Amino acid sequence: DQPDRPDHETYGFVVVSNRLPVDHTVDDDGQVVWQHSPGGLVTALEPVMRANDGAWIGWAGKPGLTFEPFENDGINIVPVPLSEEEVQCYYEGFSNDTLWPLYHDVISAPTFHRLWWESYVTVNRRFAERAAEVAEKDGVVWVQDYQLQLVPQYLRELRPDLTIGFFNHIPFPPLGIFSQLPWREKILEGLLGADVIGFQRADDASNFSRSVRHLLGYATTRPYIDVPVDDESASLSRRGRRVRRVVAKHFPISIDSAGFEELARRPEIQARAREIREGLGNPKTVILGVDRLDYTKGIRHRMKAFGELLADGRLSVEEATLVQVASPSRERVEAYMDLRDEIELTVGRINGDYATMSHTAISYHHHGYPREEMVALYLAADIMLVTALRDGMNLVAKEYVAVRHDNDGVLILSEFAGAADELRSALLVNPHDIGGLKNTIMRAIEMPRRDRVTRMRALRRRVLDNDVARWSAKFLEALADVRPGHRIAAPP
Protein backbone atom coordinates (compact mmCIF):
# COMPACT_ATOMS: atom_id res chain seq x y z
CA ASP A 1 0.00 0.00 0.00
CA GLN A 2 0.97 3.62 -0.53
CA PRO A 3 2.58 5.10 2.59
CA ASP A 4 0.51 7.83 4.22
CA ARG A 5 2.93 10.58 3.31
CA PRO A 6 4.97 9.65 0.25
CA ASP A 7 8.26 11.52 -0.11
CA HIS A 8 7.41 12.56 -3.64
CA GLU A 9 4.62 14.40 -5.40
CA THR A 10 1.31 12.51 -5.83
CA TYR A 11 -1.73 13.37 -7.94
CA GLY A 12 -5.47 12.80 -7.71
CA PHE A 13 -5.95 12.24 -11.44
CA VAL A 14 -3.40 10.37 -13.53
CA VAL A 15 -3.50 9.67 -17.27
CA VAL A 16 -1.27 6.91 -18.59
CA SER A 17 -0.54 6.60 -22.30
CA ASN A 18 2.29 5.18 -24.36
CA ARG A 19 3.28 8.65 -25.63
CA LEU A 20 3.42 11.79 -23.56
CA PRO A 21 1.63 14.88 -24.88
CA VAL A 22 5.07 16.49 -25.27
CA ASP A 23 7.97 15.65 -27.59
CA HIS A 24 11.57 15.74 -26.51
CA THR A 25 13.54 17.92 -28.93
CA VAL A 26 16.97 19.57 -28.83
CA ASP A 27 17.40 23.11 -30.19
CA ASP A 28 20.38 24.56 -32.10
CA ASP A 29 22.20 25.43 -28.85
CA GLY A 30 21.87 21.86 -27.59
CA GLN A 31 19.16 22.81 -25.08
CA VAL A 32 16.34 20.34 -24.40
CA VAL A 33 13.01 21.78 -25.52
CA TRP A 34 9.72 20.05 -24.73
CA GLN A 35 7.32 20.61 -27.57
CA HIS A 36 3.64 20.42 -26.82
CA SER A 37 1.87 18.07 -29.27
CA PRO A 38 -1.74 19.18 -29.18
CA GLY A 39 -3.85 16.13 -30.09
CA GLY A 40 -7.56 15.78 -29.31
CA LEU A 41 -6.87 13.74 -26.19
CA VAL A 42 -4.67 16.48 -24.77
CA THR A 43 -7.26 19.16 -25.55
CA ALA A 44 -9.92 17.10 -23.79
CA LEU A 45 -7.91 16.16 -20.74
CA GLU A 46 -5.99 19.38 -20.10
CA PRO A 47 -8.91 21.15 -18.38
CA VAL A 48 -9.67 18.02 -16.32
CA MET A 49 -6.00 17.86 -15.33
CA ARG A 50 -5.97 21.47 -14.20
CA ALA A 51 -9.17 21.07 -12.15
CA ASN A 52 -7.82 17.97 -10.39
CA ASP A 53 -4.08 18.44 -9.97
CA GLY A 54 -3.44 15.83 -12.62
CA ALA A 55 -0.36 14.18 -14.05
CA TRP A 56 0.40 12.50 -17.35
CA ILE A 57 2.62 9.38 -17.45
CA GLY A 58 4.19 8.25 -20.72
CA TRP A 59 7.20 7.82 -22.95
CA ALA A 60 8.92 10.90 -24.40
CA GLY A 61 9.39 9.34 -27.84
CA LYS A 62 13.16 8.75 -27.81
CA PRO A 63 14.87 5.56 -26.62
CA GLY A 64 17.33 5.48 -23.76
CA LEU A 65 16.52 8.83 -22.14
CA THR A 66 15.60 9.23 -18.46
CA PHE A 67 14.03 12.39 -17.02
CA GLU A 68 12.72 13.54 -13.69
CA PRO A 69 9.05 14.56 -13.59
CA PHE A 70 8.50 18.21 -14.57
CA GLU A 71 5.76 20.67 -15.38
CA ASN A 72 5.02 21.76 -18.93
CA ASP A 73 2.36 24.30 -19.80
CA GLY A 74 0.39 23.55 -16.65
CA ILE A 75 0.57 19.75 -17.04
CA ASN A 76 2.64 17.58 -14.71
CA ILE A 77 4.71 15.25 -16.85
CA VAL A 78 6.03 11.92 -15.53
CA PRO A 79 8.30 10.29 -18.12
CA VAL A 80 8.75 6.51 -18.41
CA PRO A 81 11.99 5.47 -20.15
CA LEU A 82 12.19 2.82 -22.89
CA SER A 83 15.43 1.25 -24.10
CA GLU A 84 16.17 0.89 -27.82
CA GLU A 85 15.41 -2.83 -27.52
CA GLU A 86 12.09 -2.13 -25.83
CA VAL A 87 11.14 0.31 -28.56
CA GLN A 88 11.78 -2.49 -31.05
CA CYS A 89 10.09 -5.31 -29.13
CA TYR A 90 7.32 -3.75 -27.03
CA TYR A 91 6.42 -0.84 -29.33
CA GLU A 92 7.28 -1.54 -32.98
CA GLY A 93 7.00 -5.30 -32.43
CA PHE A 94 4.18 -6.37 -30.13
CA SER A 95 2.13 -3.16 -30.25
CA ASN A 96 2.45 -2.29 -33.93
CA ASP A 97 3.17 -5.61 -35.63
CA THR A 98 1.17 -8.03 -33.44
CA LEU A 99 -1.74 -6.23 -31.78
CA TRP A 100 -2.37 -3.54 -34.42
CA PRO A 101 -2.95 -5.94 -37.38
CA LEU A 102 -4.76 -8.48 -35.15
CA TYR A 103 -7.17 -5.85 -33.83
CA HIS A 104 -7.79 -4.52 -37.35
CA ASP A 105 -9.24 -7.75 -38.75
CA VAL A 106 -5.82 -9.13 -39.81
CA ILE A 107 -5.71 -6.86 -42.90
CA SER A 108 -1.97 -7.50 -42.66
CA ALA A 109 -0.73 -10.75 -41.08
CA PRO A 110 0.16 -10.30 -37.39
CA THR A 111 3.59 -11.53 -36.25
CA PHE A 112 3.77 -13.51 -33.01
CA HIS A 113 7.09 -13.47 -31.16
CA ARG A 114 7.53 -14.66 -27.60
CA LEU A 115 10.37 -12.17 -27.04
CA TRP A 116 8.11 -9.29 -28.06
CA TRP A 117 5.47 -10.47 -25.61
CA GLU A 118 8.02 -10.61 -22.77
CA SER A 119 9.04 -7.05 -23.54
CA TYR A 120 5.36 -5.99 -23.58
CA VAL A 121 4.95 -7.50 -20.08
CA THR A 122 8.09 -5.77 -18.78
CA VAL A 123 7.13 -2.37 -20.13
CA ASN A 124 3.50 -2.63 -18.97
CA ARG A 125 4.80 -3.43 -15.48
CA ARG A 126 7.02 -0.36 -15.56
CA PHE A 127 4.10 1.91 -16.51
CA ALA A 128 1.96 0.36 -13.77
CA GLU A 129 4.69 0.83 -11.15
CA ARG A 130 5.14 4.45 -12.12
CA ALA A 131 1.38 5.04 -11.87
CA ALA A 132 1.30 3.29 -8.48
CA GLU A 133 4.02 5.66 -7.23
CA VAL A 134 2.45 8.91 -8.31
CA ALA A 135 -1.30 8.33 -7.81
CA GLU A 136 -2.56 9.69 -4.52
CA LYS A 137 -4.65 7.61 -2.07
CA ASP A 138 -8.09 6.81 -3.58
CA GLY A 139 -7.08 8.61 -6.77
CA VAL A 140 -8.32 8.02 -10.31
CA VAL A 141 -6.07 6.60 -13.04
CA TRP A 142 -7.10 6.53 -16.69
CA VAL A 143 -5.04 4.21 -18.93
CA GLN A 144 -5.10 4.75 -22.71
CA ASP A 145 -4.94 2.26 -25.55
CA TYR A 146 -3.72 -1.10 -26.77
CA GLN A 147 -0.05 -0.64 -25.90
CA LEU A 148 -0.93 -0.77 -22.19
CA GLN A 149 -3.59 -3.46 -21.80
CA LEU A 150 -1.85 -5.15 -18.85
CA VAL A 151 -1.48 -1.96 -16.82
CA PRO A 152 -4.96 -2.08 -15.20
CA GLN A 153 -4.32 -5.53 -13.67
CA TYR A 154 -0.78 -4.76 -12.46
CA LEU A 155 -1.89 -1.44 -11.07
CA ARG A 156 -4.83 -2.96 -9.18
CA GLU A 157 -2.48 -5.52 -7.61
CA LEU A 158 -0.20 -2.71 -6.43
CA ARG A 159 -2.90 -0.20 -5.49
CA PRO A 160 -6.37 -1.68 -4.79
CA ASP A 161 -7.48 1.73 -3.44
CA LEU A 162 -7.40 3.35 -6.90
CA THR A 163 -10.25 3.72 -9.37
CA ILE A 164 -8.96 2.56 -12.74
CA GLY A 165 -10.31 3.32 -16.21
CA PHE A 166 -9.12 2.00 -19.55
CA PHE A 167 -9.98 3.29 -23.02
CA ASN A 168 -9.22 1.34 -26.19
CA HIS A 169 -8.79 3.70 -29.16
CA ILE A 170 -8.73 0.95 -31.78
CA PRO A 171 -11.30 -1.79 -32.52
CA PHE A 172 -11.61 -4.86 -30.33
CA PRO A 173 -11.67 -7.86 -32.70
CA PRO A 174 -14.27 -10.64 -32.90
CA LEU A 175 -13.56 -13.76 -30.82
CA GLY A 176 -12.57 -15.81 -33.90
CA ILE A 177 -9.73 -13.40 -34.63
CA PHE A 178 -8.76 -12.47 -31.07
CA SER A 179 -8.37 -16.19 -30.29
CA GLN A 180 -5.30 -16.34 -32.54
CA LEU A 181 -3.32 -14.45 -29.93
CA PRO A 182 -1.20 -16.90 -27.91
CA TRP A 183 -1.55 -14.63 -24.83
CA ARG A 184 -5.26 -13.92 -25.21
CA GLU A 185 -6.31 -14.82 -21.64
CA LYS A 186 -3.50 -12.69 -20.20
CA ILE A 187 -4.66 -9.66 -22.19
CA LEU A 188 -8.26 -10.12 -21.01
CA GLU A 189 -7.16 -10.44 -17.37
CA GLY A 190 -4.98 -7.38 -17.83
CA LEU A 191 -7.89 -5.26 -19.03
CA LEU A 192 -10.25 -6.61 -16.38
CA GLY A 193 -8.11 -4.92 -13.74
CA ALA A 194 -9.98 -1.75 -14.68
CA ASP A 195 -13.32 -0.62 -13.19
CA VAL A 196 -14.53 0.73 -16.53
CA ILE A 197 -13.28 -0.45 -19.94
CA GLY A 198 -14.26 1.92 -22.72
CA PHE A 199 -14.49 1.11 -26.42
CA GLN A 200 -15.29 3.16 -29.53
CA ARG A 201 -18.30 1.16 -30.77
CA ALA A 202 -20.96 -1.00 -29.16
CA ASP A 203 -19.66 -3.90 -31.31
CA ASP A 204 -16.18 -3.58 -29.80
CA ALA A 205 -17.61 -3.82 -26.29
CA SER A 206 -19.64 -6.89 -27.20
CA ASN A 207 -16.65 -8.53 -28.94
CA PHE A 208 -14.72 -8.04 -25.71
CA SER A 209 -17.47 -9.40 -23.46
CA ARG A 210 -17.91 -12.42 -25.69
CA SER A 211 -14.17 -13.16 -25.53
CA VAL A 212 -14.30 -12.91 -21.73
CA ARG A 213 -17.26 -15.32 -21.58
CA HIS A 214 -15.73 -17.87 -23.92
CA LEU A 215 -12.08 -17.72 -22.93
CA LEU A 216 -12.35 -17.02 -19.18
CA GLY A 217 -15.86 -18.31 -18.43
CA TYR A 218 -16.93 -15.21 -16.49
CA ALA A 219 -20.56 -14.15 -16.39
CA THR A 220 -21.52 -11.08 -18.40
CA THR A 221 -24.76 -9.09 -18.48
CA ARG A 222 -24.35 -6.06 -20.70
CA PRO A 223 -22.63 -3.76 -19.80
CA TYR A 224 -21.30 -5.67 -16.77
CA ILE A 225 -18.70 -8.39 -16.38
CA ASP A 226 -18.46 -10.21 -13.05
CA VAL A 227 -14.84 -10.97 -12.26
CA PRO A 228 -14.42 -13.60 -9.51
CA VAL A 229 -12.30 -12.39 -6.56
CA ASP A 230 -11.06 -13.83 -3.26
CA ASP A 231 -11.92 -10.77 -1.24
CA GLU A 232 -14.50 -11.59 1.49
CA SER A 233 -15.86 -8.05 1.41
CA ALA A 234 -16.68 -8.27 -2.32
CA SER A 235 -20.33 -8.40 -3.39
CA LEU A 236 -22.05 -11.71 -4.11
CA SER A 237 -23.17 -12.52 -7.64
CA ARG A 238 -26.47 -14.26 -8.41
CA ARG A 239 -24.54 -17.54 -8.55
CA GLY A 240 -23.28 -16.86 -5.03
CA ARG A 241 -19.68 -16.08 -6.02
CA ARG A 242 -17.63 -13.18 -4.69
CA VAL A 243 -17.19 -10.87 -7.67
CA ARG A 244 -15.95 -7.47 -8.70
CA ARG A 245 -18.19 -5.77 -11.23
CA VAL A 246 -16.48 -4.29 -14.31
CA VAL A 247 -18.26 -2.07 -16.83
CA ALA A 248 -17.43 -2.68 -20.54
CA LYS A 249 -19.16 -0.10 -22.71
CA HIS A 250 -18.79 2.15 -25.73
CA PHE A 251 -17.80 5.80 -25.42
CA PRO A 252 -17.27 7.09 -28.98
CA ILE A 253 -14.37 9.54 -28.97
CA SER A 254 -14.61 12.91 -30.70
CA ILE A 255 -12.67 16.09 -31.44
CA ASP A 256 -12.45 19.67 -30.20
CA SER A 257 -15.24 20.59 -32.63
CA ALA A 258 -15.48 24.27 -31.67
CA GLY A 259 -11.70 24.65 -31.97
CA PHE A 260 -11.76 23.30 -35.54
CA GLU A 261 -14.70 25.49 -36.50
CA GLU A 262 -13.00 28.55 -35.05
CA LEU A 263 -9.92 27.94 -37.22
CA ALA A 264 -12.11 27.45 -40.28
CA ARG A 265 -13.75 30.87 -39.75
CA ARG A 266 -10.42 32.72 -39.87
CA PRO A 267 -10.11 34.80 -43.06
CA GLU A 268 -6.46 33.86 -43.58
CA ILE A 269 -7.31 30.15 -43.51
CA GLN A 270 -10.17 30.68 -45.96
CA ALA A 271 -7.79 32.57 -48.23
CA ARG A 272 -5.36 29.67 -47.98
CA ALA A 273 -8.14 27.25 -49.00
CA ARG A 274 -8.75 29.28 -52.18
CA GLU A 275 -5.03 29.36 -52.86
CA ILE A 276 -4.85 25.55 -52.57
CA ARG A 277 -7.59 25.17 -55.19
CA GLU A 278 -5.84 27.58 -57.53
CA GLY A 279 -2.58 25.72 -57.06
CA LEU A 280 -4.35 22.55 -58.22
CA GLY A 281 -5.47 24.32 -61.42
CA ASN A 282 -9.01 25.00 -60.17
CA PRO A 283 -10.48 21.59 -60.95
CA LYS A 284 -14.28 21.45 -60.65
CA THR A 285 -14.07 18.95 -57.81
CA VAL A 286 -11.36 18.52 -55.20
CA ILE A 287 -11.45 15.13 -53.50
CA LEU A 288 -9.39 14.76 -50.32
CA GLY A 289 -7.91 11.90 -48.31
CA VAL A 290 -6.02 12.50 -45.03
CA ASP A 291 -4.50 9.56 -43.20
CA ARG A 292 -1.46 8.27 -41.45
CA LEU A 293 0.17 6.07 -44.07
CA ASP A 294 -1.35 2.86 -42.71
CA TYR A 295 -2.72 -0.30 -44.36
CA THR A 296 -5.91 -0.01 -42.31
CA LYS A 297 -6.90 3.23 -44.03
CA GLY A 298 -7.73 1.78 -47.46
CA ILE A 299 -5.59 4.30 -49.38
CA ARG A 300 -4.95 1.80 -52.18
CA HIS A 301 -8.67 1.09 -52.56
CA ARG A 302 -9.53 4.74 -53.00
CA MET A 303 -6.72 5.23 -55.54
CA LYS A 304 -7.88 2.20 -57.48
CA ALA A 305 -11.43 3.56 -57.64
CA PHE A 306 -10.26 7.04 -58.67
CA GLY A 307 -7.80 5.65 -61.25
CA GLU A 308 -10.55 3.51 -62.81
CA LEU A 309 -12.91 6.49 -63.06
CA LEU A 310 -10.21 8.27 -65.08
CA ALA A 311 -9.54 5.16 -67.17
CA ASP A 312 -13.26 4.68 -67.88
CA GLY A 313 -13.55 8.32 -68.98
CA ARG A 314 -16.20 8.99 -66.34
CA LEU A 315 -13.85 11.66 -64.95
CA SER A 316 -11.04 13.78 -66.36
CA VAL A 317 -8.24 15.52 -64.48
CA GLU A 318 -9.79 18.90 -65.28
CA GLU A 319 -12.96 17.73 -63.56
CA ALA A 320 -11.46 16.16 -60.48
CA THR A 321 -8.21 15.96 -58.53
CA LEU A 322 -7.54 13.64 -55.63
CA VAL A 323 -5.37 15.23 -52.94
CA GLN A 324 -3.89 12.58 -50.66
CA VAL A 325 -2.04 13.51 -47.48
CA ALA A 326 -0.33 10.38 -46.17
CA SER A 327 1.52 11.39 -43.04
CA PRO A 328 4.63 9.30 -42.29
CA SER A 329 3.99 6.56 -39.74
CA ARG A 330 5.81 3.54 -38.21
CA GLU A 331 8.50 3.78 -40.84
CA ARG A 332 10.66 1.04 -39.31
CA VAL A 333 7.91 -1.62 -39.50
CA GLU A 334 8.21 -3.66 -42.71
CA ALA A 335 4.50 -3.78 -43.58
CA TYR A 336 4.54 0.05 -43.61
CA MET A 337 7.60 0.24 -45.88
CA ASP A 338 5.93 -2.17 -48.33
CA LEU A 339 2.69 -0.19 -48.25
CA ARG A 340 4.52 3.05 -48.99
CA ASP A 341 6.22 1.50 -52.02
CA GLU A 342 2.91 0.19 -53.35
CA ILE A 343 1.10 3.48 -52.90
CA GLU A 344 3.86 5.52 -54.48
CA LEU A 345 4.01 3.15 -57.44
CA THR A 346 0.25 3.55 -57.90
CA VAL A 347 0.42 7.35 -57.67
CA GLY A 348 3.23 7.41 -60.23
CA ARG A 349 1.32 5.15 -62.63
CA ILE A 350 -1.95 7.07 -62.40
CA ASN A 351 -0.25 10.45 -62.79
CA GLY A 352 1.91 9.12 -65.62
CA ASP A 353 -1.18 7.91 -67.47
CA TYR A 354 -3.61 10.78 -66.87
CA ALA A 355 -1.95 14.00 -65.65
CA THR A 356 -1.59 16.89 -68.11
CA MET A 357 0.88 19.79 -68.02
CA SER A 358 -1.67 21.86 -66.11
CA HIS A 359 -3.56 19.26 -64.06
CA THR A 360 -2.37 16.44 -61.92
CA ALA A 361 -4.54 13.38 -61.17
CA ILE A 362 -3.34 12.64 -57.63
CA SER A 363 -1.60 15.32 -55.61
CA TYR A 364 0.27 13.11 -53.14
CA HIS A 365 2.01 14.36 -49.97
CA HIS A 366 4.07 12.19 -47.68
CA HIS A 367 4.30 14.90 -44.97
CA GLY A 368 2.74 16.01 -41.76
CA TYR A 369 1.19 19.50 -41.96
CA PRO A 370 0.32 22.08 -39.29
CA ARG A 371 -3.26 22.02 -38.04
CA GLU A 372 -4.04 25.31 -39.89
CA GLU A 373 -3.04 23.81 -43.22
CA MET A 374 -5.20 20.73 -42.56
CA VAL A 375 -8.19 22.96 -41.91
CA ALA A 376 -7.54 24.90 -45.14
CA LEU A 377 -7.41 21.57 -47.00
CA TYR A 378 -10.73 20.45 -45.48
CA LEU A 379 -12.25 23.78 -46.57
CA ALA A 380 -10.84 23.39 -50.06
CA ALA A 381 -12.24 19.87 -50.50
CA ASP A 382 -15.64 19.28 -52.09
CA ILE A 383 -15.49 15.62 -51.15
CA MET A 384 -13.80 13.97 -48.18
CA LEU A 385 -12.98 10.35 -48.88
CA VAL A 386 -12.57 8.07 -45.84
CA THR A 387 -12.21 4.47 -46.98
CA ALA A 388 -10.73 2.73 -43.93
CA LEU A 389 -10.91 -1.07 -44.04
CA ARG A 390 -11.13 -1.02 -40.26
CA ASP A 391 -10.78 2.00 -37.95
CA GLY A 392 -11.56 2.51 -34.26
CA MET A 393 -13.29 5.83 -34.87
CA ASN A 394 -11.59 8.01 -37.56
CA LEU A 395 -11.27 11.57 -36.39
CA VAL A 396 -10.55 12.93 -39.86
CA ALA A 397 -14.22 12.37 -40.78
CA LYS A 398 -15.34 14.38 -37.75
CA GLU A 399 -12.80 17.15 -38.38
CA TYR A 400 -14.04 17.63 -41.95
CA VAL A 401 -17.60 17.99 -40.68
CA ALA A 402 -16.64 20.41 -37.89
CA VAL A 403 -14.80 22.65 -40.35
CA ARG A 404 -17.69 22.91 -42.86
CA HIS A 405 -19.59 25.81 -41.27
CA ASP A 406 -20.76 26.64 -44.80
CA ASN A 407 -22.84 23.41 -44.58
CA ASP A 408 -21.34 22.32 -47.87
CA GLY A 409 -19.11 19.38 -48.82
CA VAL A 410 -19.81 15.66 -49.02
CA LEU A 411 -18.39 13.05 -46.65
CA ILE A 412 -17.90 9.58 -48.10
CA LEU A 413 -17.35 7.28 -45.14
CA SER A 414 -16.44 3.62 -44.82
CA GLU A 415 -18.90 1.39 -42.94
CA PHE A 416 -15.84 -0.11 -41.25
CA ALA A 417 -14.87 3.08 -39.42
CA GLY A 418 -16.32 3.52 -35.93
CA ALA A 419 -17.51 6.98 -37.01
CA ALA A 420 -20.07 5.32 -39.32
CA ASP A 421 -22.14 4.32 -36.27
CA GLU A 422 -22.78 8.02 -35.57
CA LEU A 423 -22.39 9.79 -38.92
CA ARG A 424 -25.36 8.15 -40.63
CA SER A 425 -25.93 11.09 -43.00
CA ALA A 426 -22.61 10.55 -44.74
CA LEU A 427 -22.51 8.52 -47.97
CA LEU A 428 -21.58 5.17 -46.45
CA VAL A 429 -19.46 2.79 -48.53
CA ASN A 430 -17.92 -0.65 -48.44
CA PRO A 431 -14.37 0.14 -49.60
CA HIS A 432 -13.83 -3.46 -50.74
CA ASP A 433 -16.54 -2.94 -53.35
CA ILE A 434 -14.58 -0.88 -55.89
CA GLY A 435 -17.56 -0.64 -58.27
CA GLY A 436 -19.75 0.67 -55.47
CA LEU A 437 -17.04 3.09 -54.37
CA LYS A 438 -16.73 4.49 -57.93
CA ASN A 439 -20.49 5.02 -58.11
CA THR A 440 -20.51 6.72 -54.72
CA ILE A 441 -17.74 9.12 -55.78
CA MET A 442 -19.78 10.01 -58.89
CA ARG A 443 -22.89 10.43 -56.78
CA ALA A 444 -21.03 12.83 -54.49
CA ILE A 445 -19.70 14.81 -57.45
CA GLU A 446 -23.17 15.12 -58.96
CA MET A 447 -25.09 15.71 -55.72
CA PRO A 448 -27.24 18.90 -55.84
CA ARG A 449 -26.32 21.58 -53.32
CA ARG A 450 -29.65 21.22 -51.50
CA ASP A 451 -28.95 17.58 -50.68
CA ARG A 452 -25.39 18.33 -49.66
CA VAL A 453 -26.58 20.97 -47.21
CA THR A 454 -29.25 18.71 -45.69
CA ARG A 455 -26.72 15.97 -45.07
CA MET A 456 -23.98 18.27 -43.78
CA ARG A 457 -26.36 19.99 -41.35
CA ALA A 458 -27.29 16.65 -39.80
CA LEU A 459 -23.64 15.61 -39.58
CA ARG A 460 -22.65 18.89 -37.98
CA ARG A 461 -25.29 18.66 -35.27
CA ARG A 462 -23.89 15.30 -34.31
CA VAL A 463 -20.24 16.39 -34.23
CA LEU A 464 -20.78 19.76 -32.54
CA ASP A 465 -23.02 18.30 -29.81
CA ASN A 466 -20.73 15.38 -29.10
CA ASP A 467 -17.25 16.81 -28.76
CA VAL A 468 -14.22 15.37 -27.01
CA ALA A 469 -14.89 17.22 -23.75
CA ARG A 470 -18.26 15.47 -23.59
CA TRP A 471 -16.55 12.15 -24.30
CA SER A 472 -14.14 12.49 -21.38
CA ALA A 473 -16.88 13.78 -19.07
CA LYS A 474 -19.03 10.73 -19.84
CA PHE A 475 -16.20 8.32 -19.27
CA LEU A 476 -15.25 9.93 -15.95
CA GLU A 477 -18.91 9.89 -14.84
CA ALA A 478 -19.04 6.15 -15.52
CA LEU A 479 -15.90 5.72 -13.42
CA ALA A 480 -17.38 7.76 -10.56
CA ASP A 481 -20.57 5.65 -10.67
CA VAL A 482 -18.60 2.47 -10.07
CA ARG A 483 -16.76 3.86 -7.06
CA PRO A 484 -18.86 6.53 -5.43
CA GLY A 485 -16.67 8.99 -3.59
CA HIS A 486 -13.88 8.81 -6.15
CA ARG A 487 -15.32 11.60 -8.27
CA ILE A 488 -13.17 13.70 -10.55
CA ALA A 489 -13.96 17.40 -10.52
CA ALA A 490 -15.37 18.73 -13.79
CA PRO A 491 -13.42 21.63 -15.24
CA PRO A 492 -14.85 25.05 -14.24
Ligand code: GDG
Ligand atom coordinates in the same frame (compact mmCIF):
# COMPACT_ATOMS: atom_id res chain seq x y z
C1 GDG B 1 -6.37 6.18 -33.58
C2 GDG B 1 -7.40 5.19 -34.14
C3 GDG B 1 -9.21 6.79 -33.54
C4 GDG B 1 -3.08 13.23 -39.72
N1 GDG B 1 -2.15 13.73 -40.55
C5 GDG B 1 -1.87 14.97 -40.09
C6 GDG B 1 -2.64 15.21 -38.95
N2 GDG B 1 -3.37 14.13 -38.75
C7 GDG B 1 -4.32 14.01 -37.63
C8 GDG B 1 -5.75 14.03 -38.09
C9 GDG B 1 -6.44 13.33 -36.94
C10 GDG B 1 -5.39 12.35 -36.46
O1 GDG B 1 -4.14 12.79 -36.97
C11 GDG B 1 -5.65 10.95 -36.99
O2 GDG B 1 -6.70 10.41 -36.26
P1 GDG B 1 -7.57 9.22 -36.82
O3 GDG B 1 -8.71 9.02 -35.91
O4 GDG B 1 -8.00 9.54 -38.21
O5 GDG B 1 -6.62 7.94 -36.91
P2 GDG B 1 -5.42 7.26 -36.01
O6 GDG B 1 -4.19 8.06 -36.05
O7 GDG B 1 -5.27 5.89 -36.58
O8 GDG B 1 -5.98 7.21 -34.50
C12 GDG B 1 -8.61 5.94 -34.67
C13 GDG B 1 -8.14 7.64 -32.88
O9 GDG B 1 -7.03 6.86 -32.47
C14 GDG B 1 -8.69 8.38 -31.65
O10 GDG B 1 -9.25 7.51 -30.73
O11 GDG B 1 -10.19 7.63 -34.10
O12 GDG B 1 -9.58 5.03 -35.15
O13 GDG B 1 -6.83 4.38 -35.19
O14 GDG B 1 -6.70 14.22 -35.90
O15 GDG B 1 -6.15 15.35 -38.32
N3 GDG B 1 -2.62 16.37 -38.24
C15 GDG B 1 -1.78 17.34 -38.67
N4 GDG B 1 -0.98 17.15 -39.76
C16 GDG B 1 -1.00 16.01 -40.49
O16 GDG B 1 -0.28 15.89 -41.48
N5 GDG B 1 -1.72 18.49 -37.99
